[in-house]
Amino acid sequence: MTDLDPVIHAQARLRIMAALSGLDDGDRMTFPRLQQILDMTAGNLSVHLTKLEQAGYVEVVKSFRGRTPTTSAGLTRRGRVAFDDYTAALRTLLDPPKEG
Template identity: 85%
Template structure:
């Protein structure tokens, strides 16, 4: 059985990855909307997004809409594969035969 990816395994990062995996490939969600969905503080979300970005799992894009700054995030191809591997490892752990 494969080990669970420690970058994804932290509860907050797992929740972020789950939400971002539901967004279409190549699409992003705004930081504000992600914060609302996850009910996380801006600082906490930012720290965890940075960790996921450093691992190459998430791409964070900063832009402007007129004069208003906008930040959005989405899974990279590597992030999508890592999340798929993570969920497969969890399923394997749950489904493995139990010896009593």
């Protein structure tokens, strides 16, 4: 049996990883856009981004556009590999090899 990464497996974090995996390597999505896409509260999104950041899966960057603070997030290389491994494990779990 293949183990699923418990950091990614939580529904909210899986949704975050899926949304960010659609970006090109090195690209980031702004916090408000991610919040809008996922229909999550700012607090909930922030908590789950922090957990993913602590695992090294997501990089959160705080900067300024003029005088306006901006927060954006993107997958790290480690995060992209972890998400690819997670989806492969899920496919194996859902469609196990046929014995025969």
